[in-house]
Amino acid sequence: MLKSILLVDDEAAILRALNRLLRRAGFTVHTANSGKEALAVLSQNDIQVVLSDFRMPYMTGGELLLRVKEEHPHIVGLVLSGYADLESVTSILNSGTAYKFLHKPWDDTALIAQIEMAFEHWATLQKQHGLTRMVWESDEALFEINAQGIVSHLNPAACDLCCASENDVLRQPISEFLHAVSPRQIEQLCLNSETQTELVYEDNIFELACRPTANSLWILSVRQKSHNGGLGVKHLLHRSEIIRRLSEWILPDKETDQCTPLPSACLIYMDVNRFKTFNDSLGYQEADKLLAEVAHKLIEHKPAGSYVGRITGDEFVLAIPGISSDEETLTLINQLLKVFENPITFANRQVYISFSVAYAIAPVDGRCPEDLLQNAQAAASYSKRRGRYIYPRYKPEMNKRNNELMTIQSDLYRALERNEFSVVYQPKVSFSNGRILGAESLLRWKHQTLGMISPATFIPMAEDNGLIEAIGEWVLATAATQSKFWQLDGLPSFLLAVNLSGRQLQEDGLLDTVRSIIRTSGIDPTLLELEVTETFLMQDIDHSLSLLHELKSIGIRLALDDFGTGYSSLNYLSRLPVDTLKIDRSFVVDLEESKERYNLVRNVIRMSHDLGMQVVAEGVETQTQFELLKSLNCDEVQGYFISPPVSPDKFRMLLENQPLIDNNYNLALPAFAVE
Template identity: 35%
Template sequence: MPLALTVADRAAYRVERVTGLADALARLNQDGFDVVVLDGALPDRHQSVAALRQATPHALILRFSAEHEGGIEWRVVGDGTQGRITRDDADADGFLPTLATLVAHRANQEALHLSEARFRSISEASPLGIFVSDDQGACIYTNPAYHEISGLNFGETHGTDWSMAIHPDDRPGVLAQWHDALRNQTPFQAEVRFVRGDGSVVWTRLNRAVTQDGAMCLGHVETVEDISQRKATEAVLRAAEDDLFAERERAQVTLNSIGDAVLSTNMQGSVTYLNSAAETMTGWPLADALGRPLAEVFRIVDGTTRQNAPNPAQRAISEDRTVGLAANCLLIRRDGTESAIEDSAAPIHNRDGQVAGAVIVFHDVSKSHAAAIKLAHLAQHDFLTGLPNRVLLTERISQAIGLAHRHHAQAALLFIDLDHFKNINDSLGHGVGDQMLKAVAERLSRCVRATDTVGRLGGDEFLILLPEIDQPEDTVWVAEKILASLATPFLIGEHELHVTPSIGIGIYPDDGIDVDTMMQSADTAMYHAKSKGRNNHQFFTSEMNARVVRRLAIESRLHRALKQGEFELYYQPKMDLVSGKMTGAEALIRWHDPELGLVVPEQFMAIAEECGLIVPIGRWVLREACRQVQTWLANGLHAVPVAVNISALEFRHKDFLTSFALTLKETGVPPRFVQVELTESLLMHNAESSMAVLRALKRMGIALVIDDFGTGYSSLSYLKQFPIDTLKIDQSFVRDIVSDGDDASIVSAVIGMGIKLKRRVIAEGVETQEQRAFLLAQHCDEAQGYLFGYPVPAKEFALSLDQQVHGLRE
């Protein structure tokens, strides 16, 4: 019969006995029992145990055993019971407490099984991988999540070390961290790479802890989280951050490398950024400026009124558009210094397109303003002298004419040209010439009133405007003052230079009622002053226009004449006064103009000099004379030396000697057949330089003649040093030597000087036998003039050479 035992608590027990299986089942259905003890002789024990197990699944089912083995045997046997006891044990006093202990033990086991089942359920449902190892570190459990993460099943992990799956490169570091955590009794966590079963790599986060019973280590539990996605996201974010950093760095470098200053503000008008240029221009470092009001950092005022200028950032924000800074603004730096600036401000928008602030871009325009002012000045002033140029002069003349017209008054223009100034440039160089022009400009400025204007038209031409005069004669004292001022020598470097002006005067309204006419009248009067001997002043007259028109016509035709070969050389003989034989000839230029006819040098050479054609014309004369002499020699004629006149501009030209030597070489003429005639005034102007050129000509084998001797100033010391071969007495002295005692004395003195200096002397302009006789009596060597022959073309002169050849043969 089964024995039922109910344990209420450890101090009280309730025991019931039933006689059959049916009674037991009925009783069990009514109340719960902790232990059921079966009679060992119970028939069909297996079926009975099964029925009892169904009726009370949680009860401990034991059976009596006839064998006495001492104590209760606790084990599951084949019939389904969970232990056996002997009848002697059942009668013992400690039986019931033992059963109670068994019941408690069983409850503990069931709780343990339940806990293990719960752990397994949680473990298998957990997304975290779980790796459980014993105290030696060998794996005793892994959950499905660990299998998924590691790519290994339990069979592959069982018994392995917990660090087996860690990437070899990460393993040493992780183990070192783990041992440090053990030693310091601190939590362990690490992010490492796992090498999966298929060789792929996955990023994981490990948490590993020790399971202990007191101080005893029972094993370890490791949780594994797959963080590959997070790592990938972090990599993307890191790349994005790197890109953003690089972009910001590029933007920062760009902003700091550009010349413009950049400043930004938020909606409240506080400074949020300055680049390097903005720091420099405002004087505010970024760290000091951040958060400060814009008006404190970017302080701008109107350059004219000195009032605070409108804030461009506020306008850009309020109007939501790009705006420019008001003109003429000054930025006041932190230290109080000022600079002119130009800028623009634009709104800054957020992602939603709303205005979030403003950015101001500005730059210093102080230098450009200064440059603009300078350019404006240069546009109206002469770069060399600083005087008003033609543009500003024209404007002021126009204003003066308008003012004079309204007041029924008069105004005057003085056109000033420096006589022979080109000689200074050609002989001493443009550097000296420029210094001379500046000195002249200073002297002219001291000759006028503050209300008058002195300007430079260009080259050596100056213009003086007298806007208010009572009568034309008022201009005379200005002109005389100019003549006196320029008469004093100029000391330019080591040179003492002289210059004289030719001054033309035009009066409004008599000589013109507009700017062009006034300037033309003064210009015309200036040329009239030159024709009057220079170094004087002349008022404009209507008769001058005809001469000006003719001069302009000649100037334009001279250019054509040089190109189209309208020039021709005539040759006039030079005769020995004793033997009567031809000793040489002078080449004289003639111009055959299609409309004007034959034009003599007196009518065009001065114009050629003024318009810059004298040098190319002079070179043509030399080349043509050399070519002609060589032709005569080739034709067997008894050629004589031919003299060519060299102008001052040609003589002072930097290429004169080179061009002269090249002409001799190209024509092939022997140098002894070429003579050069130079005026004494030309030679005495910068005598040292003249000496060098003369000696160079002598080294070429050229004979040198001083033309028009006696008409200028000569230094006897220089005259003695100059390598001159012949002195040529000017015809103005020869003309009246028979009737004028002074002229006769001068000619006699020149001849005597020539004899003393061992120079040949030739008299020009000899037209009568009386003149010839006088010269012969004074022992003059040669003569030239109509008495011996007129200037004739080369073909006609060749006949004289041919006759001389025949005369020599006879």
């Protein structure tokens, strides 16, 4: 079946993000930026599902879906909006105008799954009176029930599951035959038809899903689930199975109905970093195979008596009984991560996997399994924000921070249209004469109520939500236009650098976008440099090479950013058509204390010069670091020792007052630097 969906939203950035995501997932996508335009598109196209924003001028999403229901009753309507609109949306959900409510910000994988369910719902409605004979001959146990759980129809597989004949089950409550299913659960399933609930039934895991048919009846599917966490990996548990295992260690006190941990238990939460880039570059099926490889390694190296589970797409947990100390937990975490120091050979390439890791220990961090899991996840979110090598234990203030992040994530969608973004510029200065050779353009966000938001917080959000393409395009256009203004004012020319995210580099229209911005701004392409990260390039070296050569053909320069944070760059560096290599600040910060780090930086500079590349040292903050890098023949310096990132007006002052540094320092270098 051709799956045709109409996206309706008055924000162009959101339409682009959704359009790109759903096309990659195999849907036929139409778009409209208003209710009026949506109705026109529907009149000319065969569409099964409409996904509409709620807050739109002239015609709200609710008003649009009411018109759709009246004029196109076969179409399934969905609302995509923020939590703030939930109360307003409830009435149209209850009236049947909309099939379900999806919230912003969205998770790509979950959104696609929900839309797939909407198409399944559309197909069900076409059958009018339940399932066809072919479906009823399915191996999956299927019951047709009303909202009270009374069975009106069932298939042979359902009879086998109930160990009863069809006549025995008909017109009886399903809870009489599936004792794990309570009338309350049936009611909840029918009221919220997209809900899926996992239940333990006779020591097996079953997944129950309820979807509506005609005449206020529902089809309840009961599918036995294997213990493979959804990836086909033996001994990889589902979330419900992890909860059950934890319940064996965190036992409820029947008299007080309170949870008393007996004995202590530790839950380590492991979130694969930037896994969406693997989904985008490999496709969801291949990316799941990669996750299976990760799961195999975790299970192979887990401690005896522990369990590995998969919570969501790329999030795993390790549940261990009897651990109560931070020292023991951190030792275990380091042992697990050591397994992933070497690449995973996958699909004829070497892939490096890293994690954001955190943990929680019962009873201090959670007296019940669900609380322990929730708090470990909150700590993992904190770990993701702090960066690599931070493996925190849960603290109560982390939940408060997560609530604040939800606000930031929601407001990010409108930050561009509210003009809350700005661009600042940090100079890159020549070691030889102290003059500005280049500048890096950096994005800043001043929130209306929270003030300045760190890029380390909102940039990953923008990448995850598909907004980074629109934001990145705005940064490039703003910086290029500003550079042209400085040139027209007769200020000294320099190389303007702009960062490209991994998501931008995967965008099909990137080349056309860059060409258009160069043409519109009037910037000389030879004065434009695009910075790409080492980590992204190494994920698919062949695709990276092709893309970089296409960008070079425009006339712009390329820089390899954050060099040294990846793993296999030395193998491929000679193949990359980059002009500049940037040494990551993490190597500069220890330069004056570590002989090993000093020798590494020295060798990188020599190698880069042999390959014809310029070298820029990032994060230089002290005079000693400056002098050491100068003695190693580094070409350019960037960091707070020279200047922090500054506004356009202040950067103009830097351009007008060169050179910025005096090279006549009298400084004693460390002994290893003058050997």
